[in-house]
Amino acid sequence: MTATSVTATDTKTTRGPAAGAGPAARADLLRRHRPTLERALEVISTRESWSPFPEGEEGYPPGAAADGEAAFRALLDRPFDLDQPGGDGAVGPAPEQGGEISPYGFPLGVSYPHADADRLLPALRDAREGWAAAGPWERAAVCAEILFRLNSRAHELAHAAVHTSGHNFLMAFHAGAVHAQDRGLEAVAYALREQTRIPYEAVWSKPMPGGRPFVLDKTFTAVPRGVALVVGNRVFPAWNGYPGLFASLATGNSVLVKPHPRAVLPLALTVRTAREVLREAGFSPDLVCLAAERPGEELAASLAVRPEVRLIDYSGTTAFGCRLVREAGQARVRTATSAVNALLIHSTAHYRDMLDNLAFSLALYSGQLCTSPQNLLIPRTGIATDEGHKSFAQVVSDLGDALSTLLADDGTACAVLGALVGPDVAARVEHAATGAVGPVAVPSRTVAHPDFPGATVRTPLVVRLDADDPADLATLKTEWLGPVFFAVAVDSAAAGTALLRETAQECGALSAGVHTTSPEVEEELERACAAAGVLLSVNLRGDWYITQSAVYSDLHSTGLNPSGDAPYCDGAFVADRFRTVEVRRFREPS
Amino acid sequence: MTATSVTATDTKTTRGPAAGAGPAARADLLRRHRPTLERALEVISTRESWSPFPEGEEGYPPGAAADGEAAFRALLDRPFDLDQPGGDGAVGPAPEQGGEISPYGFPLGVSYPHADADRLLPALRDAREGWAAAGPWERAAVCAEILFRLNSRAHELAHAAVHTSGHNFLMAFHAGAVHAQDRGLEAVAYALREQTRIPYEAVWSKPMPGGRPFVLDKTFTAVPRGVALVVGNRVFPAWNGYPGLFASLATGNSVLVKPHPRAVLPLALTVRTAREVLREAGFSPDLVCLAAERPGEELAASLAVRPEVRLIDYSGTTAFGCRLVREAGQARVRTATSAVNALLIHSTAHYRDMLDNLAFSLALYSGQLCTSPQNLLIPRTGIATDEGHKSFAQVVSDLGDALSTLLADDGTACAVLGALVGPDVAARVEHAATGAVGPVAVPSRTVAHPDFPGATVRTPLVVRLDADDPADLATLKTEWLGPVFFAVAVDSAAAGTALLRETAQECGALSAGVHTTSPEVEEELERACAAAGVLLSVNLRGDWYITQSAVYSDLHSTGLNPSGDAPYCDGAFVADRFRTVEVRRFREPS
Numbered sequence A, B: 001m002t003a004t005s006v007t008a009t010d011t012k013t014t015r016g017p018a019a020g021a022g023p024a025a026r027a028d029l030l031r032r033h034r035p036t037l038e039r040a041l042e043v044i045s046t047r048e049s050w051s052p053f054p055e056g057e058e059g060y061p062p063g064a065a066a067d068g069e070a071a072f073r074a075l076l077d078r079p080f081d082l083d084q085p086g087g088d089g090a091v092g093p094a095p096e097q098g099g100e101i102s103p104y105g106f107p108l109g110v111s112y113p114h115a116d117a118d119r120l121l122p123a124l125r126d127a128r129e130g131w132a133a134a135g136p137w138e139r140a141a142v143c144a145e146i147l148f149r150l151n152s153r154a155h156e157l158a159h160a161a162v163h164t165s166g167h168n169f170l171m172a173f174h175a176g177a178v179h180a181q182d183r184g185l186e187a188v189a190y191a192l193r194e195q196t197r198i199p200y201e202a203v204w205s206k207p208m209p210g211g212r213p214f215v216l217d218k219t220f221t222a223v224p225r226g227v228a229l230v231v232g233n234r235v236f237p238a239w240n241g242y243p244g245l246f247a248s249l250a251t252g253n254s255v256l257v258k259p260h261p262r263a264v265l266p267l268a269l270t271v272r273t274a275r276e277v278l279r280e281a282g283f284s285p286d287l288v289c290l291a292a293e294r295p296g297e298e299l300a301a302s303l304a305v306r307p308e309v310r311l312i313d314y315s316g317t318t319a320f321g322c323r324l325v326r327e328a329g330q331a332r333v334r335t336a337t338s339a340v341n342a343l344l345i346h347s348t349a350h351y352r353d354m355l356d357n358l359a360f361s362l363a364l365y366s367g368q369l370c371t372s373p374q375n376l377l378i379p380r381t382g383i384a385t386d387e388g389h390k391s392f393a394q395v396v397s398d399l400g401d402a403l404s405t406l407l408a409d410d411g412t413a414c415a416v417l418g419a420l421v422g423p424d425v426a427a428r429v430e431h432a433a434t435g436a437v438g439p440v441a442v443p444s445r446t447v448a449h450p451d452f453p454g455a456t457v458r459t460p461l462v463v464r465l466d467a468d469d470p471a472d473l474a475t476l477k478t479e480w481l482g483p484v485f486f487a488v489a490v491d492s493a494a495a496g497t498a499l500l501r502e503t504a505q506e507c508g509a510l511s512a513g514v515h516t517t518s519p520e521v522e523e524e525l526e527r528a529c530a531a532a533g534v535l536l537s538v539n540l541r542g543d544w545y546i547t548q549s550a551v552y553s554d555l556h557s558t559g560l561n562p563s564g565d566a567p568y569c570d571g572a573f574v575a576d577r578f579r580t581v582e583v584r585r586f587r588e589p590s
Helices: A022-046 A064-075 A117-126 A128-133 A136-151 A154-165 A169-195 A237-250 A265-280 A299-304 A318-327 A351-367 A392-406 A410-416 A423-433 A470-476 A493-507 A519-532 A571-575 B022-046 B064-075 B117-126 B128-133 B136-151 B154-165 B169-195 B237-250 B265-280 B299-304 B318-327 B351-367 B392-406 B410-416 B423-433 B470-476 B493-507 B519-532 B571-575
Strands: A087-091 A112-115 A201-206 A214-224 A227-231 A254-258 A288-290 A309-315 A332-336 A342-345 A375-379 A383-385 A388-390 A440-442 A446-448 A456-458 A461-466 A484-490 A512-515 A536-538 A578-586 B087-091 B112-115 B201-206 B214-224 B227-231 B254-258 B288-290 B309-315 B332-336 B342-345 B375-379 B383-385 B388-390 B440-442 B446-448 B456-458 B461-466 B484-490 B512-515 B536-538 B578-586
Touching (some): A117 A288, A237 A254, A254 A299, A299 A318, A342 A351, A351 A410, A375 A392, A392 A484, A423 A461, A470 A484, A484 A493, A512 A519, A519 A536, A519 B578, B022 B169, B112 B117, B117 B288, B154 B237, B237 B265, B237 B571, B309 B318, B342 B351, B342 B493, B351 B392, B388 B392, B392 B440, B423 B461, B461 B470, B519 B536
Parallel strands (some): A227 A309, A254 A288, B227 B309, B309 B332, B342 B375, B342 B512, B375 B484, B512 B536
Antiparallel strands (some): A446 A456, B446 B456
């Protein structure tokens, strides 16, 4: 299958910016990135496995790891260099001035320029003219260049993610760098496809009585909405932030990036790289700016209601997401908020493999992913397995053993788990560990990190709950971000399916899972997940986990339940970031 | 170019409804309408001229006109037969009970079933299951059948449009029937394209270290949002209502149609036809229901905030549109509201043709189209033409002569003009005719209609205004729906362009026009219209008018200015009427 709607006409960029240093650079970018963009257009239609960015160390030049770490270290304990308009002071470096502290236990010592919104927003607005006129393919090529340049700094970005979001290094290298870059490129591909569905030029020839047709020459131009605001979260600022950033930028908007005050560095590096590429290509670097936040400033709330801001991509708490939707009536707001994910353990023909897969899913980043399966729904009468019937208690105990085995070695544990991102997460673990929430079935262990003196990570804590108990039900319907999981006794597969659906519809969910050998149970789950709008993973084993989302293939978030309104990534995610304006001209009869 | 993203996989309908009378009928519909749908998919990409529905009488069987008129007459003075759930009385037939009165002067005498929303909405919700499961192609085929069946009743629908919206017959035959059907089919094509961008099934195979790939089987299912509410207007209930109705229906939603209380009949016929086709195809007819309104009931406002309602398409006043956006937070609201359109007359090489084209554009349906050019911006120093320089006064006077010539004959006048839709429109004409708004440059004539005793239509009234006068500026920035037009003196082409842009951005606009021989003026206008999000028509002459919008080709409304948020018709118009939910299944390594 060929790429969608891509014809020679679509690549026309007749309305590019005025000549200058940029045209040759832009032509070069288009030549270099065109094959990648065409392949990305193909893949978002076929949903096959693909990425232009290597996932493994072997894909990068020798020395890249050491260079990246050195580059990260060189960022510490100094002002972050970002030449953007409207500066009126600094944020940080001291924690009480808004400076970041690594979840692994030390202050980063970085200060960022703070900007006056009254000067920054006009700069973002004025930057747009040449960019809007450049056309979809040129914009896509510039965006691809930004992403490839970010990829060349994958190790540096990974270290930045480790010391802002508390990832282990591998997760940081993936979610904080490579996969985030993939998500950016995926959004660029969608933006390109949406903007080229309609040709730039068309001849409209209407047969008329008498034989001579009536002819109009038409042009169709993609017009951006305005300034886009991206509000980052702490746990995955790049992975959650790039889709909105690149979807808005690729459709001709300018983008203001407001990072979480504790996870500025990854997005500051992103903004700086974007500005560098834009400048080289002859566009205004002010198309992408950073809005670092002073303590107590509530910057997202005040920026969100500015009339210049027409698009908002927010990831964070449900309460603040709802506030943005309510208050920012001038903008189209997309939210990614909280999720209460569930997984039904009904039956399996691969008991040990299932336990290993589950253990890893729970342990990864100490349960701080938005796709971590919080509620494990298990029939109270137990489950059928290839090792015979297993009681509810046995399944939970075996899961505890699988966790112990996986995390026995401190080094391995630290490579799978993650530092807790905040005192609220730690407090939830401590509270649950007392048994106050429910009987502790699998205790959490504190592991000292070998690389960072004084830093610790936590293994998963599993608490037993009963779906028939109203207090337990309230507990499991609350989001417990972090390494607290619930083994929930349910009456039957049907009851578990109903509970999964109800939880997703009431509380939001981004992932659902099932282990079953029954086609009927699987079909019921599938029906429930369609109704609740949740991606369902069936009988996962081996090296793929419910927590993972394959860029260009999986659809993360549907917008059908309260976990948010941002369908990553599909046509609807980009379609209304621009509009198409037509001109029709009378053609003299020939 | 082949149709977008359409592959064999896309047509898979594995999840169709349970067997019954329908499967054979559905297979037949798909077979019959597939070529039309494929052609429509092609045309929305090429934007060429096309329609499956004949525009001229010669495209219909002999006798269709007489049969259609007889069918319309048979509807009068009796209850409208509509077998739908939740009935709790009637609306009409007497005007004080909500019965319709023809703008040509007689009561229709039709009564409609009124429904209890508490019973109707659950029926709409429950109707959806089989429809949602049917798959995009089956739904599209059923929608196409509804539209073809409506087309076979084009004459009957045209008479219904004449006697609810006050159209002349030709306009009613086009905007009230054929072109509305085209717009419905255009929306179906967009819905089909959006839903088939992603394959129903995909195999995801990820290369793994060691050589054996990790494989997941994936399915992607389009899931509708819920109940869609369509709120119709009086002037073009079908033309404005069909895109939302068919976009929502084709994406799997059920649709509740709430017509304007004075223009129920066209949408009641539409709903009845849709129910008939759905039933025959084995689906629940309750997928499409009518909500007729009792006097004073404010039904749109109460239905809009029902939790079941997730999509709203509204056309009508700006005030009520804003209220819906504010109050119906549970739904995605699309509005089509008021417009203040302008046309710059700068220079021309075809003076007489230009005047004739303008005269027709002003006269058509007595200026009650949402695309009628209300403000004619003319440099106060006059314009250059192929007949030499023409002063401002001369241009206006010559336009008056062109109008007089066009509308000299009462029969011809009645075939071009239309009955005024309400006393508010008539009052505006009377007020402007007194000279209170500005000097009358071209008076309006009252024409007695030859076919309807006592009925009259009005010719355009042109009032002279000056853009430099603040009071005149306020006048021209107000929507004057109906046959009141302003000849506005502006300082220059640049001043006219700025005023056109300003008016569009402040008041909303759906059409803009220019007559100029200057490439610079044209380019400036194009830039202004891109910024303001208005379709620009350049130097139209002959048989195409600024008021017209070619279905499948022109983009009517962009959502970039206050005239509304409904971009008819493009991907963004349909993209978030459904979401796609994925299931991924572990595949046993082979």
